Amino acid sequence: MSKYIINGGKRLVGQVEVPSAKNAVLPILAGCILTDEQVVIHKCPKLRDVDNMLKILQGLGCIIEREGTDVIINSSNVSHGIVSHDLAQELRSSIFLLGSILARIGKADMAYPGGCEIGLRPIDIHLEGLKALNIEVIEDGGHIYCDASNIKASDLILDLPSVGATENLMMAAVFAKGKTIIRNVAREPEIADLQDFLNSMGAKIRGAGSGVIVIEGVKSLHGVEYTPMPDRIAAGSYIISTVMCGGDVEFNNIIPEHLRSLVSKLSKTACNISVKNGIMKVRSNGRHPRLPKIDTMYYPGFPTDLQSQITALATICDGTSIITENIFETRFKQISEFRKMGAKVEVKGRTAIIEGVSRLSGAEVTAEDLRGGASLVSMGLFADRTTIVSDIYHIERGYEGMDVIYTSLGASIVRQD
Numbered sequence: 001m002s003k004y005i006i007n008g009g010k011r012l013v014g015q016v017e018v019p020s021a022k023n024a025v026l027p028i029l030a031g032c033i034l035t036d037e038q039v040v041i042h043k044c045p046k047l048r049d050v051d052n053m054l055k056i057l058q059g060l061g062c063i064i065e066r067e068g069t070d071v072i073i074n075s076s077n078v079s080h081g082i083v084s085h086d087l088a089q090e091l092r093s094s095i096f097l098l099g100s101i102l103a104r105i106g107k108a109d110m111a112y113p114g115g116c117e118i119g120l121r122p123i124d125i126h127l128e129g130l131k132a133l134n135i136e137v138i139e140d141g142g143h144i145y146c147d148a149s150n151i152k153a154s155d156l157i158l159d160l161p162s163v164g165a166t167e168n169l170m171m172a173a174v175f176a177k178g179k180t181i182i183r184n185v186a187r188e189p190e191i192a193d194l195q196d197f198l199n200s201m202g203a204k205i206r207g208a209g210s211g212v213i214v215i216e217g218v219k220s221l222h223g224v225e226y227t228p229m230p231d232r233i234a235a236g237s238y239i240i241s242t243v244m245c246g247g248d249v250e251f252n253n254i255i256p257e258h259l260r261s262l263v264s265k266l267s268k269t270a271c272n273i274s275v276k277n278g279i280m281k282v283r284s285n286g287r288h289p290r291l292p293k294i295d296t297m298y299y300p301g302f303p304t305d306l307q308s309q310i311t312a313l314a315t316i317c318d319g320t321s322i323i324t325e326n327i328f329e330t331r332f333k334q335i336s337e338f339r340k341m342g343a344k345v346e347v348k349g350r351t352a353i354i355e356g357v358s359r360l361s362g363a364e365v366t367a368e369d370l371r372g373g374a375s376l377v378s379m380g381l382f383a384d385r386t387t388i389v390s391d392i393y394h395i396e397r398g399y400e401g402m403d404v405i406y407t408s409l410g411a412s413i414v415r416q417d
């Protein structure tokens with residue numbers, strides 16, 4: 001099992017080129033099978049989740065090549081919609097394939113998806129949405145069988161603005177004759193990116209970013225070359241580490257608007273964040289005044305995917321911080337590992353109450369999930385002495401070369417197999 005060995009206490013100085021967003025790339029890859037022409041995804045990150053998605057696509061009959069950071073996908077041989085049980089278990093985003101498989105093949109057979117263990121993560125909204133499009137859905141023994149032979153464009157409303165369900169339904173309805181209206185959709189920027197990708201292939205979708213998406217069915221889609229949006233969550237993770245360790249870091253390939261909720265919280269602390277010519281500069285003198293109260297919420301609220309990282313920062317801020325997780329019920333799993341490093345955190349239901357300490361001490365800790373693991377690395381970079389973070393395969397699901405990036409900023413971090 002791989003681990004990171006970190007010697008903390010270094011300021012972070014330098015530049016970070018923000019990679020493409022995992023959460024944009026995964027649904028986009030699922031969308032590649034909507035055409036039998038070639039699709040090229042530029043700047044495709046090398047991540048475990050991406051590799052698993054590519055393996056699922058290969059299992060469906062896609063021919064995939066990597067050339068540098070490009071991924072070239074040819075789906076002309078896709079002829080069935082059966083997703084292997086093992087890969088569906090590895091990757092929750094396999095669920096995004098349900099919509100695109102149904103649009104392409106008309107029938108799908110998939111095991112219930114696995115993925116990050118951060119709560120119940122049901123898929124009822126996905127399935128109810130498909131049914132509202134007159135798709136037959138049969139759940140049986142951990143499998144989902146769907147038949148879209150009688151798909152009908154419809155006007156439907158989601159119970160919750162689920163990101164995955166919104167993306168799945170956009171793809172399911174892309175060829176449905178007439179106008180599909182999906183209400184109460186998620187507004188996350190990755191949805192607008194999927195809309196842009198599908199429209200660049202010839203789809204007619206509008207409304208992403210608002211609460212209502214309208215899809216006018218088209219007959220077919222064509223090949224395209226596409227560069228997915230920058231990863232706001234990876235950027236946010238590195239920004240938070242800079243604030244924790246103190247330093248001076250420039251972030252390229254960033255969309256500041258996507259990070260507004262994080263920046264507005266951090267701006268109330270001692271760091272200085274400015275944006276000029278598309279480059280975000282984060283300067284921190286290493287002081288950590290009290291953090292304002294934080295509640296995770298759907299976009300444009302504070303993202304649940306940065307909750308662990310901001311909790312890590314809160315462990316070293318002055319006074320008491322209050323952080324409430326409103327999206328995923330068990331996303332405080334990492335706290336027991338935080339405590340091994342000297343953090344003082346109490347969890348009451350969905351709220352963490354954090355008494356800031358001035359120092360953290362290095363410890364042997366285990367990544368329990370993707371974002372929790374990234375938070376342990378940030379704490380290790382700040383802490384006295386040596387921190388060993390094990391089970392970093394969780395981190396590598398969503399962060400490419402995290403050790404390389406931190407090393408380039410002057411940190412002492414080594415990846416050991």
Ligand code: UD1
Pocket residue numbers: 022023024026092093119120121122123124125126127160161162163164165186190304305327328329
């Ligand atoms: C996506 C992101 C994930 C992020 C999450 C919330 C990807 C690959 N993953 O996950 O990183 O943390 O958005 O921003 O893009 N829910 C239901 N029934 C459903 C679907 C969801 O009850 O059928 C609930 C979930 O349990 C959760 C909430 O809705 O409480 C939001 O989940 P959702 O937006 O669907 O998250 P994902 O798409 O899985």
